[in-house]
Amino acid sequence: MKKYSPQEIEQHLYENWESNGYFAPSGNGKPFSIMIPPPNVTGTLHMGHAFQHSLVDALIRFRRMKGDRTLWQMGTDHAGIATQLIVTEQLQAHGIKPADLGREKFLEKAWEWKHTSGGTISRQLRRLGASLHWETERFTLDEGLSRAVLEVFIRLYDEGLIYRGKRLVNWDPELKTSISDLEVESEEEKGYLWHFRYPLAEPVNGQEYVIVATTRPETMLGDTAVAIHPDDERYRHLVNQEVILPLCERRIPVITDPWVDSEFGSGCVKITPAHDFNDYDMGTRHDLPIINIFHVDATLNEKVPEQYQGLDRFEARKRVVEDLESLGLLEKVEEHTMTVPRGEKSGVPVEPYLSDQWFVKIKPLAEPAIKVVEEGDIEFIPKNYENNYFAWMREIQDWCISRQQWWGHRIPAWYDNEGNIYVAHSEEEVRSKYALADDLPLSRDEDVLDTWFSSALWTFSTLGWPAQTEELEIYHPSDVMVTGHDIITFWVSRMIMMTLKFMGEVPFRKVYVTGLVTDSEGQKMSKSRGNGLDPLDIIDGITLDDLVAKRTENLMQPRMAKRIEQMTRKEFPDGIPTYGTDALRFTFYAIATRSRKVRFDLNRVEGYRNFCNKLWNAANYVFVNTLDHNHSGDAMEPGPVDRWILSELNNTIGAVEYAMDTYRFDLAAKAVYEFVWDELCDWYLELCKPRLADPNTTEAQLRGTRHTLLSVLETTLRLAHPYLPFITEELWQQVPTTIRNSGETIMLQGFPEARDELVDEEATADIAWVKQVITGTRNIRGEMNISYGQAIPVKFYNGNEQDKARLAKYERLLEFLIKAESFEWLDPSDTIPLSATHLVGDMQVLVPMSGLIDKEAELSRLEKEITRKQKDKERAESKINNPDFVAKAPHAVVQKEKDKLTDLVTALDQLEEHKSRVAAL
RNA sequence: AGGAGCGUAGCUCAGUUGGUUAGAGCGCCGCCUCGACAAGGCGGAGGUCCUCGGUUCAAAUCCGAGCGUUCCUACCA
Numbered sequence: 002m003k004k005y006s007p008q009e010i011e012q013h014l015y016e017n018w019e020s021n022g023y024f025a026p027s028g029n030g031k032p033f034s035i036m037i038p039p040p041n042v043t044g045t046l047h048m049g050h051a052f053q054h055s056l057v058d059a060l061i062r063f064r065r066m067k068g069d070r071t072l073w074q075m076g077t078d079h080a081g082i083a084t085q086l087i088v089t090e091q092l093q094a095h096g097i098k099p100a101d102l103g104r105e106k107f108l109e110k111a112w113e114w115k116h117t118s119g120g121t122i123s124r125q126l127r128r129l130g131a132s133l134h135w136e137t138e139r140f141t142l143d144e145g146l147s148r149a150v151l152e153v154f155i156r157l158y159d160e161g162l163i164y165r166g167k168r169l170v171n172w173d174p175e176l177k178t179s180i181s182d183l184e185v186e187s188e189e190e191k192g193y194l195w196h197f198r199y200p201l202a203e204p205v206n207g208q209e210y211v212i213v214a215t216t217r218p219e220t221m222l223g224d225t226a227v228a229i230h231p232d233d234e235r236y237r238h239l240v241n242q243e244v245i246l247p248l249c250e251r252r253i254p255v256i257t258d259p260w261v262d263s264e265f266g267s268g269c270v271k272i273t274p275a276h277d278f279n280d281y282d283m284g285t286r287h288d289l290p291i292i293n294i295f296h297v298d299a300t301l302n303e304k305v306p307e308q309y310q311g312l313d314r315f316e317a318r319k320r321v322v323e324d325l326e327s328l329g330l331l332e333k334v335e336e337h338t339m340t341v342p343r344g345e346k347s348g349v350p351v352e353p354y355l356s357d358q359w360f361v362k363i364k365p366l367a368e369p370a371i372k373v374v375e376e377g378d379i380e381f382i383p384k385n386y387e388n389n390y391f392a393w394m395r396e397i398q399d400w401c402i403s404r405q406q407w408w409g410h411r412i413p414a415w416y417d418n419e420g421n422i423y424v425a426h427s428e429e430e431v432r433s434k435y436a437l438a439d440d441l442p443l444s445r446d447e448d449v450l451d452t453w454f455s456s457a458l459w460t461f462s463t464l465g466w467p468a469q470t471e472e473l474e475i476y477h478p479s480d481v482m483v484t485g486h487d488i489i490t491f492w493v494s495r496m497i498m499m500t501l502k503f504m505g506e507v508p509f510r511k512v513y514v515t516g517l518v519t520d521s522e523g524q525k526m527s528k529s530r531g532n533g534l535d536p537l538d539i540i541d542g543i544t545l546d547d548l549v550a551k552r553t554e555n556l557m558q559p560r561m562a563k564r565i566e567q568m569t570r571k572e573f574p575d576g577i578p579t580y581g582t583d584a585l586r587f588t589f590y591a592i593a594t595r596s597r598k599v600r601f602d603l604n605r606v607e608g609y610r611n612f613c614n615k616l617w618n619a620a621n622y623v624f625v626n627t628l629d630h631n632h633s634g635d636a637m638e639p640g641p642v643d644r645w646i647l648s649e650l651n652n653t654i655g656a657v658e659y660a661m662d663t664y665r666f667d668l669a670a671k672a673v674y675e676f677v678w679d680e681l682c683d684w685y686l687e688l689c690k691p692r693l694a695d696p697n698t699t700e701a702q703l704r705g706t707r708h709t710l711l712s713v714l715e716t717t718l719r720l721a722h723p724y725l726p727f728i729t730e731e732l733w734q735q736v737p738t739t740i741r742n743s744g745e746t747i748m749l750q751g752f753p754e755a756r757d758e759l760v761d762e763e764a765t766a767d768i769a770w771v772k773q774v775i776t777g778t779r780n781i782r783g784e785m786n787i788s789y790g791q792a793i794p795v796k797f798y799n800g801n802e803q804d805k806a807r808l809a810k811y812e813r814l815l816e817f818l819i820k821a822e823s824f825e826w827l828d829p830s831d832t833i834p835l836s837a838t839h840l841v842g843d844m845q846v847l848v849p850m851s852g853l854i855d856k857e858a859e860l861s862r863l864e865k866e867i868t869r870k871q872k873d874k875e876r877a878e879s880k881i882n883n884p885d886f887v888a889k890a891p892h893a894v895v896q897k898e899k900d901k902l903t904d905l906v907t908a909l910d911q912l913e914e915h916k917s918r919v920a921a922l
Numbered sequence: 923a924g925g926a927g928c929g930u931a932g933c934u935c936a937g938u939u940g941g942u943u944a945g946a947g948c949g950c951c952g953c954c955u956c957g958a959c960a961a962g963g964c965g966g967a968g969g970u971c972c973u974c975g976g977u978u979c980a981a982a983u984c985c986g987a988g989c990g991u992u993c994c995u996a997c998c999a
Contacts, residue, residue, distance in 0.1 A: 217999085228999090265999065270999040338998095386926095388994095597993070604947085608947060612961090619959075622959080626958090659938095665938095674946090779964060788953075789956055894980090898941085
């Protein structure tokens with residue numbers, strides 16, 4: 002058998018699975034479905050995806066093996082803004098402006114890009130082992146999904162739940178489109194607070210000007226009022242006065258409004274209704290003029306004095322400040338930290354901007370969506386994310402769904418010359434629906450819908466809606482949605498709302514919220530930080546130079562390259578070795594705790610690669626000892642060791658099952674890991690060796706043990722398959738069909754079932770005793786520095802009948818594993834030789850000291866043990882001497898404590914006695 | 923400002939309904955090529971479970987306050 006080498010097995014196994022159609026739902030079991038959160042079609046797989054999809058694949062493989070009719074629906078998202086941005090950049094690299102190209106040509110380019118790069122993410126998902134149902138793959142812009150989108154839009158419009166309106170929206174001047182509240186990211190930044198003097202039209206009581214403070218001087222060109230708090234005594238005399246807006250020389254009123262915070266700045270605030278959300282509200286309240294001073298790219302328009310027209314907003318800011326200063330109107334400038342809203346995709350500050358947009362009236366949709374979570378029809382895991390959800394949903398604002406872009410679902414609305422709006426699937430339908438004359442000129446709305454509008458329909462649109470398909474009938478609602486917490490508001494909440502509205506049922510029953518994958522320092526992985534890892538580089542490995550090149554290419558800030566290179570060379574001096582998919586996946590399960598941050602550390606991957614290797618070698622050992630021998634047949638006598646491991650395996654199956662039911666992937670991984678490494682490898686395989694090697698073992702006994710070896714291995718492989726799909730398949734194929742089902746793939750075998758009859762208390766207690774005897778002598782060897790080359794005499798003293806029976810039963814096994822020269826029971830009348838000792842219950846295991854044992858070492862070993870036990874004894878005593886404890890604690894707890902104390906007392910007696918005899922030496 | 927989470931070994935984290943000798947991985951120290959595995963084996967060191975107070979016979983676990991930290995939402999002229 003070859004060495005464990007993931008790259009040799011993984012890829013061809015996946016191709017085999019896929020070509021055999023194993024990923025398709027099959028059978029007549031209970032339906033189980035998960036819809037993939039559609040990745041950006043032109044994107045690549047990042048760690049967050051790899052993490053999420055690994056978790057889902059384990060769930061899917063688990064349910065499939067359990068016999069469910071399991072569908073993992075594949076699909077991709079057109080990712081409107083992100084994709085349009087990439088295509089635009091590509092065109093610009095060739096000196097082409099999208100505007101020169103025009104809408105149709107641009108879209109052709111975008112589709113071309115989709116076709117060339119769309120395969121990347123699929124290839125990556127395959128490398129991850131994701132058992133997705135590829136045959137029904139969907140795309141948010143494909144014909145079927147587009148039909149669903151139009152249908153939803155039209156129905157909502159006809160119901161009055163979608164409307165068009167002129168509103169202040171978040172505007173991205175770089176992308177020249179509106180974006181939703183969620184697509185705005187606010188970060189604290191350092192800036193300035195400028196205090197300006199606005200001259201009063203008529204001096205009042207000798208006061209000639211008021212001071213207003215602003216962080217955005219350029220917007221003053223659109224001011225239409227100055228506001229103060231109605232109770233502010235300092236300014237009471239200015240109410241109903243006017244100021245002359247500098248630079249514009251416009252007379253604007255001083256108004257009062259309770260929103261004004263008298264404590265901030267001068268307590269007097271300039272009002273720019275067209276360029277600030279609060280000012281807009283106030284402008285509406287006070288019927289102020291709304292002067293929009295920006296073009297779509299946030300350069301100043303013709304509403305401002307000529308010298309500022311055409312200036313960029315930041316340039317205008319500088320000029321306004323200079324000009325006011327030279328007019329003597331700059332009172333002072335303070336440093337000021339504030340949160341600057343930036344476009345998620347473009348990174349530039351977002352501008353509140355007045356424009357015509359489409360909105361979803363969201364409250365009526367939100368109410369039922371809140372209710373289903375309150376009533377438990379949808380359950381979040383962990384549950385506390387429901388708080389986030391409720392908080393968002395209860396405060397939810399109408400959703401701006403129009404984007405001034407080309408790549409996306411074009412809004413199915415037409416206008417006549419009077420600006421009347423007509424909404425239907427097509428222009429023909431518009432004419433018939435609204436009974437319009439054939440020659441009435443109509444023009445279609447230029448905008449497209451927010452990407453999340455189509456994603457909101459994902460669970461049912463992928464299954465064929467609005468057609469009433471069989472798939473929809475069987476697989477909807479889906480069972481669980483696995484996603485990051487950052488996407489609850491963007492997507493999860495909107496899916497719930499839209500699905501309730503159009504399907505009359507929930508989109509999924511559970512939302513499993515994963516943590517956010519960060520680097521080993523807890524930093525978010527990002528291109529600009531240069532700390533990102535490509536999952537494929539962990540699977541396949543990468544040289545240091547390639548990794549550095551990858552991390553430093555196409556940086557937004559090229560000056561960071563040097564730091565990123567240094568950091569990378571320090572962290573990965575040898576690059577990244579080939580770890581394989583199984584190791585990467587197992588790492589994901591192991592770190593999938595309930596924590597909201599998930600630190601990814603390559604040391605963990607290495608550890609789990611080693612785990613795969615361990616499993617590989619263990620299987621190798623099992624095969625070597627069984628395949629060419631009789632390992633099954635009528636007469637099989639498994640021994641207690643065999644019964645013990647079956648019992649342990651059975652417990653592990655239960656633990657894994659429980660972990661999967663509660664979405665604790667970390668605990669599932671831990672149970673598998675500990676069983677394989679600690680019980681199977683460290684103990685069972687070792688405990689079998691004496692039996693297999695002993696010439697006195699009967700054929701039936703040999704068969705029993707060999708059969709158990711193979712069958713435990715085979716069951717373990719099925720147990721581990723959802724987490725380690727490749728290595729388990731590779732090994733399972735080598736298990737003879739005398740042991741396993743004759744099926745073609747482990748993927749479609751039954752998941753192991755916990756069976757009560759396999760629990761064997763007697764064998765478990767026996768082996769626990771055996772382990773203690775072995776561990777005790779190992780401890781003596783370790784501390785006394787007695788090498789395993791040297792056989793040791795072992796004596797037993799003060800054992801009870803059970804100890805004696807057990808020693809007789811396991812004598813050969815113990816001799817073999819302890820490397821004992823001899824075993825001997827000592828009678829109470831015997832002179833006890835000076836020895837190193839270890840207690841197993843009341844029984845002393847003694848290794849005589851002659852020539853082997855260092856007196857001082859044994860004394861300090863004893864001292865340590867005595868101190869430990871003494872502490873335990875004191876603790877137990879204080880409990881038992883407490884009458885309240887004895888009176889109030891459950892009887893079992895009290896009894897347990899009493900037993901413990903009795904044991905400790907005898908143990909201490911023996912240790913003390915032993916110590917004094919060693920000391921007397 | 924409001925809300926939420928977290929604080930356990932040097933590091934990263936488990937620890938179910940309160941009763942465990944408080945665990946794991948990595949790291950650290952010592953020994954070992956013994957026929958599955960050095961990507962390994964065996965042994966070992968290492969903890970004021972953030973602090974204070976409360977509830978309880980009993981608190982890492984429940985409650986309150988504080989400190990530290992992270993995140994979300996809103997606002998910041």
